[in-house]
Amino acid sequence: MSNTIYIEYRFKVAPLQPASDILIAELGELGFESFVEEETGILAYIQKEDWNKDILQDLHMLQNPNFKIEYSVKEIEQENWNATWEQNFKPIIVEDTCMIRAPFHEKKDVEYDIVIEPKMSFGTGHHETTHMMLQHLLSLNLRDKSVLDMGCGTGVLAILAAKLGANPIDAIDIDNWCYLNAKENVERNKVEFIQVFEGDVSLLGNKKYDVIIANINRNILLSDIPDYRTCLEKNGILLLSGFYTEDLQLITDKCSEVGLKFEKNLEKNNWVAAKYVL
Numbered sequence: 001m002s003n004t005i006y007i008e009y010r011f012k013v014a015p016l017q018p019a020s021d022i023l024i025a026e027l028g029e030l031g032f033e034s035f036v037e038e039e040t041g042i043l044a045y046i047q048k049e050d051w052n053k054d055i056l057q058d059l060h061m062l063q064n065p066n067f068k069i070e071y072s073v074k075e076i077e078q079e080n081w082n083a084t085w086e087q088n089f090k091p092i093i094v095e096d097t098c099m100i101r102a103p104f105h106e107k108k109d110v111e112y113d114i115v116i117e118p119k120m121s122f123g124t125g126h127h128e129t130t131h132m133m134l135q136h137l138l139s140l141n142l143r144d145k146s147v148l149d150m151g152c153g154t155g156v157l158a159i160l161a162a163k164l165g166a167n168p169i170d171a172i173d174i175d176n177w178c179y180l181n182a183k184e185n186v187e188r189n190k191v192e193f194i195q196v197f198e199g200d201v202s203l204l205g206n207k208k209y210d211v212i213i214a215n216i217n218r219n220i221l222l223s224d225i226p227d228y229r230t231c232l233e234k235n236g237i238l239l240l241s242g243f244y245t246e247d248l249q250l251i252t253d254k255c256s257e258v259g260l261k262f263e264k265n266l267e268k269n270n271w272v273a274a275k276y277v278l
Helices: 019-029 078-089 128-138 156-163 176-188 218-231 246-258
Strands: 005-014 033-035 041-045 068-077 092-094 098-101 110-116 147-151 169-173 195-198 208-213 232-244 259-266 270-278
Touching: 005 019, 019 033, 019 041, 068 078, 110 156, 110 176, 128 156, 128 208, 128 232, 128 259, 128 270, 147 156, 147 218, 156 169, 156 176, 156 208, 169 176, 176 195, 208 218, 218 232, 218 246, 232 246, 246 259, 246 270
Parallel strands: 098 110, 147 169, 147 208, 169 195, 208 232
Antiparallel strands: 005 041, 005 068, 033 041, 092 098, 232 270, 259 270
């Protein structure tokens, strides 16, 4: 059986943010499956059978005068594509106690060892928002707490919650690839009691949780905060990320409208992860 052929785009982006995140979102809509963040931009991959030479013709970011984006293109075989992942996906350690690594990384002596096969899903811990949400979780006592990971991506946040003693745990993502990837990672980390669902906030119904995690984006958060509030137990905790520093007040105002009190936030490279309590 022949190897799948991928097309690799190497984008050099200036300034890096928020251009890189917007670019990734637009490329995802065009069928690009996988992204690797670099210091100067991103690598983006698409299967050759889904690609055509004019695929970037209507890409808005390339016409945006606020950003300078240059790119090069080349073909890459499946085996080399996997090697590229291994070369670029580095393990990370959070608060000296939690390690996020791929299956091909050597295991270290840490309290919480999480193995993530990222594939095309968001949530390896490398992005600022995921990293800060991991920090928030590590600061909580989650023993026997019920947890919802909304927009779970790879499932990394739900998996850490499980390792911190939370149970039961639901993880939800609207993207089919993320849903499948999260299920794989749940099995890989032997926390099969995490229930993974494909869908959006409409799945929540009358469910109640002690802690709700939502690392999505500003507009979805603003829309869904009332639903999160409805699903929070008394004295529950809501952790939100996926938005910029300048959006914190907007998010906080929305939370205040439904009775959630701002407690604290973390910031990293203009990204925010905030904690609210009921």
